[in-house]
Amino acid sequence: MKILITLRVNGKEHEVNVDPQTxxxxxxxxxxxxxxxKFGCGLSQCGACMVLFDGKANPSCLIAVERAAEMEITTLEGLGDENGNLHKVQQAFVEEQAAQCGYCLNGLVMASVGLLNEKPNPSDKEIQAGLYRNICRCGVHARVIRAVKKASAL
Structure with missing residues (x-):
């Protein structure tokens, strides 16, 4: 059964006619x-589908759309400003070359933004803990930590 659901995504309201459990x-x-x-594991274990719910990073693959209707949702596309400038985390990832294949990049960036929303000046251990839900097989972990540190200084 489909119903009309209003979502607030990246600062704009969207109406979708979907099954509420989608x-x-x-x-x-x-x-x-x-x-x-991105769709990664479909089990909220890899981080590829990470978005911000009211500023906090969480996977989006298992949350029902009807539950998400109660929150402000920010995706990678919603970071940055209206002039097309990158968010400070995105800019730091570029400067530190903290991406390789890019599949995990959405999750790492969104988790980093969520972490900095909660802890503006995290230690290395806090960064590692904040990114634990993100699986990256390319080995860019050291560059990601440097990028988060750089973004926290901006």
Missing amino acids: PLLYVLRNNLGLKGP
């Missing part, structure tokens, strides 16, 4: 055309 990730990608969050 995973938010599917709605973001298929209904709203947002490609930042």
Whole structure:
């Protein structure tokens, strides 16, 4: 059964006619055309689908769209400003070359933004703990930590 649900995504309201139990990730990608969050494991264990709910990083693959309707949702596309300037975390990732294949990049950036929203000046251990839900097989972990440290100084 489909119902009309209003979502607030990246500062704009969107109405979608979907089954209320549809995973938010599917709605973001298929209904709203947002490609930042990726489907990885489908079990909230890899971080590829990470978005911000009210400023806190969480996976979007298992949360039902009806639950997400109560929150302000920010995706990778919603970071930065209206002039097209990158968010400080995105800029730091570019400067530190903290990406390789890029599949985990959405999750790492969103988790980093969420971490800095909660802890503006995290230690290395706090950064590692803040990124524990993100799986990256390319080995850019040291560069990611440097990027988060750099963003925290901006």
